[in-house]
Amino acid sequence: MVKIKKTELNEFIEFLMKDYDVYSPADVGKKAAFKKIKSAFEIKHAITNTHLSPKDVFFPQSEVLFQYSDDGLKVPKREEKAIAVWGMRNCDTSSLLMLNKVFGDAHQMPDKDMYKDPYWKMKYDNCLIFNQACNEPLSTCFCNWFEGNPFAKKGADIFVVDTGDHFILEGISDKGKTFLSKYKAGEETTKVDLNKIAKLKETAESYLPDVVDIKPLFNKMNKIWDEPIWEEISAKCINCGACTFVCPTCHCFDVSDEGKGKKGQRIRLWDSCMFQIFTREASGHNPRGLSTQRVRQRIMHKYNYFMDNYEQYLCTGCGRCVQVCPVNLDIREVIKKVLDYKLSKNEEI
Amino acid sequence: MCNCDNTYIPIPMKVEKIVIDNPDRSLRTYDLSFVNEEDENKFKYMPGQFCEFSILGKGESPFGIASSPTEEGLKFTVSRTGSVTNEIHYLEEGDIVGIRGPMGNWYPLEKLKGQDVVIVGGGFAFTTLRSMIVYMLENRDDYGKITVIYGARHPDLFIYKEELKIWDKRDDIILHLTVDKPVKGWDKLCGFVPAITKDVKPDPTSWCIVCGPPIMIKFTLPVLLEIGFAHDKIYTSLERRMKCGIGKCGRCGIGSKYVCIDGPVFSYEELKKIPDAF
Numbered sequence: 039m040v041k042i043k044k045t046e047l048n049e050f051i052e053f054l055m056k057d058y059d060v061y062s063p064a065d066v067g068k069k070a071a072f073k074k075i076k077s078a079f080e081i082k083h084a085i086t087n088t089h090l091s092p093k094d095v096f097f098p099q100s101e102v103l104f105q106y107s108d109d110g111l112k113v114p115k116r117e118e119k120a121i122a123v124w125g126m127r128n129c130d131t132s133s134l135l136m137l138n139k140v141f142g143d144a145h146q147m148p149d150k151d152m153y154k155d156p157y158w159k160m161k162y163d164n165c166l167i168f169n170q171a172c173n174e175p176l177s178t179c180f181c182n183w184f185e186g187n188p189f190a191k192k193g194a195d196i197f198v199v200d201t202g203d204h205f206i207l208e209g210i211s212d213k214g215k216t217f218l219s220k221y222k223a224g225e226e227t228t229k230v231d232l233n234k235i236a237k238l239k240e241t242a243e244s245y246l247p248d249v250v251d252i253k254p255l256f257n258k259m260n261k262i263w264d265e266p267i268w269e270e271i272s273a274k275c276i277n278c279g280a281c282t283f284v285c286p287t288c289h290c291f292d293v294s295d296e297g298k299g300k301k302g303q304r305i306r307l308w309d310s311c312m313f314q315i316f317t318r319e320a321s322g323h324n325p326r327g328l329s330t331q332r333v334r335q336r337i338m339h340k341y342n343y344f345m346d347n348y349e350q351y352l353c354t355g356c357g358r359c360v361q362v363c364p365v366n367l368d369i370r371e372v373i374k375k376v377l378d379y380k381l382s383k384n385e386e387i
Numbered sequence: 388m389c390n391c392d393n394t395y396i397p398i399p400m401k402v403e404k405i406v407i408d409n410p411d412r413s414l415r416t417y418d419l420s421f422v423n424e425e426d427e428n429k430f431k432y433m434p435g436q437f438c439e440f441s442i443l444g445k446g447e448s449p450f451g452i453a454s455s456p457t458e459e460g461l462k463f464t465v466s467r468t469g470s471v472t473n474e475i476h477y478l479e480e481g482d483i484v485g486i487r488g489p490m491g492n493w494y495p496l497e498k499l500k501g502q503d504v505v506i507v508g509g510g511f512a513f514t515t516l517r518s519m520i521v522y523m524l525e526n527r528d529d530y531g532k533i534t535v536i537y538g539a540r541h542p543d544l545f546i547y548k549e550e551l552k553i554w555d556k557r558d559d560i561i562l563h564l565t566v567d568k569p570v571k572g573w574d575k576l577c578g579f580v581p582a583i584t585k586d587v588k589p590d591p592t593s594w595c596i597v598c599g600p601p602i603m604i605k606f607t608l609p610v611l612l613e614i615g616f617a618h619d620k621i622y623t624s625l626e627r628r629m630k631c632g633i634g635k636c637g638r639c640g641i642g643s644k645y646v647c648i649d650g651p652v653f654s655y656e657e658l659k660k661i662p663d664a665f
């Protein structure tokens with residue numbers, strides 16, 4: 039373990055910057071989001087959950103796929119250093135593991151390189167994740183429903199705890215251990231520190247809501263596709279798509295061309311299954327033309343379809359969608375409603 | 388330009404020939420040739436697969452491959468419907484376009500070997516069915532009896548009319564062409580595809596491939612089931628709006644399946660488990 043005095047964090051970040059482009063929670067306008075920082079002084083420490091998730095670091099809101107001109111096509115190369123992300127909470131770290139199943143491993147088509155996303159891989163494959171323990175989970179947090187924990191280390195390269203005056207860093211992955219072994223400064227970690235960490239963990243856990251057993255959710259979802267519950271759930275949704283943009287696991291995108299004449303670029307942009315136009319075909323036919331169908335698609339994707347394909351739910355309980363929804367459509371309530379739902383057809387679950 | 392390590396990069400292809408398929412000029416068929424030999428050698432496909440057809444600056448759209456792998460180059464038939472297809476209709480012979488693919492799965496041609504095959508098609512969705520018919524005729528000895536039921540709203544709206552005439556004269560393929568309403572000078576069948584399928588009553592021990600507009604598929608499947616076709620011997624090809632073509636962008640999801648990678652070809656056995664697939 040490496041113990042760094044908060045006042046000396048900048049030395050560590052500078053050391054990190056020798057090999058990495060460092061991203062961290064920082065002020066972006068009036069909100070907090072992950073952005074590339076130039077010094078430790080830009081790091082926003084007090085924020086528990088950034089308003090935007092760090093998916094943006096690896097899967098940007100807009101990204102050039104290639105440029106075209108008379109000279110042919112040009113794919114932008116990543117000239118910069120590998121990416122390190124400081125200050126990521128475990129809900130977000132977990133989300134990257136989920137996204138990597140879609141973009142990186144192409145789990146459904148493991149043998150075929152054509153299903154691996156090169157733009158994701160060139161950023162994600164060599165990244166270094168500093169997963170920071172969450173000392174004060176918010177009232178909207180429910181990571182414990184998904185086997186998460188504010189002090190979980192899953193997916194971390196280096197685990198960080200803020201103990202007040204210090205950061206205690208622990209190498210988790212081989213990559214993380216190797217990196218930490220190169221950093222020679224810092225103080226010795228003592229038993230007092232370890233006790234402090236245990237105490238902080240206990241306090242953090244006390245903030246969490248009661249655990250809801252979501253294991254039956256998948257099977258229940260299999261049976262309710264045609265049920266009136268979807269009308270009820272979606273009644274107040276205005277299809278604004280805010281939940282999908284702040285969600286660390288939502289990854290739908292659009293591909294679109296910009297340019298005039300023979301010069302321009304093809305870009306991809308975040309898109310949302312909440313939008314009516316998302317699935318509307320040129321003929322006018324729309325398989326998900328109704329709001330109810332779109333809300334069902336999003337919820338089913340998270341708690342049923344993704345499980346079918348990747349054996350886990352596509353949600354980490356970060357609670358961002360709960361925070362931003364303009365009509366207070368609380369996904370925790372949706373989950374409970376589905377679990378409690380009595381099937382109208384009297385089917386056995 | 389090469390798609391070796393980046394699926395999003397189209398390969399260049401040259402428009403060799405354009406055929407206007409109908410008098411209202413809404414359907415055109417494009418024969419494309421590979422610009423680079425390397426791309427051509429790598430492009431291995433089977434009937435039923437599709438490509439993203441790209442016009443730089445305008446975007447890309449998915450189309451079923453209408454040529455057979457036994458032919459040179461690629462063939463696509465495009466209906467003028469939206470902004471990309473509009474742009475495709477402005478193409479001239481000699482122009483260069485971008486192609487990504489082949490994508491998706493294909494018709495179960497291996498399973499069909501030695502079997503009788505019934506093909507039911509409607510309108511301009513006949514593209515991948517053409518691919519399949521040409522493929523089977525090229526490998527004629529591998530397959531049993533081939534029966535084709537093909538319907539269009541009007542005689543003008545059939546595609547590949549010249550080929551249909553040639554197939555009609557062959558004795559190793561049975562062709563039933565039908566139009567929705569009687570038209571002067573039309574001496575073939577009259578009536579919707581489901582009704583004609585009922586009349587033709589193909590042998591239910593054969594395999595059936597259905598491809599057409601959703602409404603046609605919806606009403607033809609019950610007819611096939613009534614005749615007695617096995618659920619796992621009926622195949623169809625689905626269409627959805629697509630962008631990436633590699634199961635990531637989220638548009639073409641039907642249940643936990645993606646039309647672009649799990650399809651576009653699905654058996655009825657698979658489809659009946661997916662809600663609202665067509």
